[in-house]
Amino acid sequence: MPLSRAQCTNCGANLSVDNSKDAAICPFCGTAYIVEKAIQNFNISKAESVTDKCRRLMIRAKQCAQIGDYKNAQAYYRQIIDLNPCDAQAFIGALFCIFNVNSYDSLYNAYIYNVEKQNVKTLLCNYPDFLYAIQNANNDEKKRLEDLSNRIDAGVAKMLEIATQELNELKARVSRAQIECDSYNVKYEAFIKEKNKLEIKYRAKEPLGIGVLFPIPILICLFHFVLHWHWVFSFIVAFGVELVGGWMLGFILEDKVKSSLDKRKQEKLSATVERIRPNLPQNEDIVVGDVKAYLGNIEGQYTLANQKVSYLRNLLATGSK
Numbered sequence: 001m002p003l004s005r006a007q008c009t010n011c012g013a014n015l016s017v018d019n020s021k022d023a024a025i026c027p028f029c030g031t032a033y034i035v036e037k038a039i040q041n042f043n044i045s046k047a048e049s050v051t052d053k054c055r056r057l058m059i060r061a062k063q064c065a066q067i068g069d070y071k072n073a074q075a076y077y078r079q080i081i082d083l084n085p086c087d088a089q090a091f092i093g094a095l096f097c098i099f100n101v102n103s104y105d106s107l108y109n110a111y112i113y114n115v116e117k118q119n120v121k122t123l124l125c126n127y128p129d130f131l132y133a134i135q136n137a138n139n140d141e142k143k144r145l146e147d148l149s150n151r152i153d154a155g156v157a158k159m160l161e162i163a164t165q166e167l168n169e170l171k172a173r174v175s176r177a178q179i180e181c182d183s184y185n186v187k188y189e190a191f192i193k194e195k196n197k198l199e200i201k202y203r204a205k206e207p208l209g210i211g212v213l214f215p216i217p218i219l220i221c222l223f224h225f226v227l228h229w230h231w232v233f234s235f236i237v238a239f240g241v242e243l244v245g246g247w248m249l250g251f252i253l254e255d256k257v258k259s260s261l262d263k264r265k266q267e268k269l270s271a272t273v274e275r276i277r278p279n280l281p282q283n284e285d286i287v288v289g290d291v292k293a294y295l296g297n298i299e300g301q302y303t304l305a306n307q308k309v310s311y312l313r314n315l316l317a318t319g320s321k
Contacts, residue, residue: 006038014042054080054087061093062102070097088141091133098129104148112155118311122318123156125149153319160312167309170302177298191276198272 004019010031017024017035025032061076074097080090096102099110107124114120124130134145 004039005042006035007042009033009038009041050083054084054090057083058089058093061090065093065097065102068100070100073097085132086136088133088135088137091129091136092141092145095127095129095133098127104144108148108151108155111152112159115156115159115312115315118308120315123149123315124152126318153316156312156316160309160316163305163309163312167302167305170298170305174295174298174302177295181295194276198269 002019003016006015006017008015008026008029008031010026010029010033015024015026015038017038019035019039021035023032023034024038057076057080061073061080064070064073064076074094077090077094077097080087081094084090096107099107099114101107101110111120111124130145130149134142137145
């Protein structure tokens with residue numbers, strides 16, 4: 001005997017009735033009722049109960065969304081959908097909660113922002129909540145959803161256009177940078193060779209002690225003529241004074257004189273080296289310390305731009321599925 005849920009048309013008590021019968025008597029109030037009408041009465045009562053519950057949940061969901069509690073708002077919208085899978089407003093609210101917004105304009109801005117961050121994997125028109133919403137919405141709401149979807153598609157397409165243009169510009173910059181760096185490398189190799197030659201030239205040894213006392217033999221020769229010394233004696237005296245005196249003076253003054261000469265030579269060498277050093281390639285927004293970093297910086301920008309273009313192309317391609 002098949003039983004169906006019914007409601008007494010007189011007292012409203014919930015009943016289990018045999019739907020194969022035409023009439024029955026309510027065990028609670030003793031009133032006779034038509035079975036088909038009692039079953040309809042139960043279904044109407046159940047529908048009214050679901051509608052009231054959905055209305056209360058909708059109020060709670062909107063209150064949570066207004067204060068930014070999108071997590072709980074999403075939960076309320078999902079409860080409404082479970083009770084009434086044809087409630088377009090619940091699907092729209094759930095879609096808003098995915099992006100933590102509560103209006104169409106805010107949804108557009110939030111979606112575009114997430115596209116910039118590459119956080120979304122498909123166009124809005126492919127979201128299940130969007131599809132169910134547009135399927136159950138009235139004409140006015142459906143038009144708003146379609147306009148939003150078209151606006152987002154156009155925004156992503158514009159982003160792709162700009163990103164592709166930037167990618168092409170970066171590609172040309174990479175080519176120019178490669179040429180600049182190759183030219184710099186050639187100049188730098190020549191610079192290193194010239195620098196090594198200069199270092200050898202400026203580091204040549206300077207005569208210290210003997211060179212400092214070079215005038216002494218001349219003075220001794222003058223004494224030779226004045227005092228009429230024998231020339232052999234004069235030569236021996238001059239040589240001895242030059243050798244011994246030069247060694248002693250060189251030993252005493254060597255560190256000080258050498259330090260002074262080294263400092264002057266180093267300053268002159270540094271100035272000469274800086275004058276012949278080739279300039280690094282420069283860029284309006286890149287300041288680097290070496291040519292590899294310069295080229296690597298531009299190539300890194302190109303790689304990121306290429307990834308962005310690929311992402312946007314794949315995202316737009318989801319709209320054609």
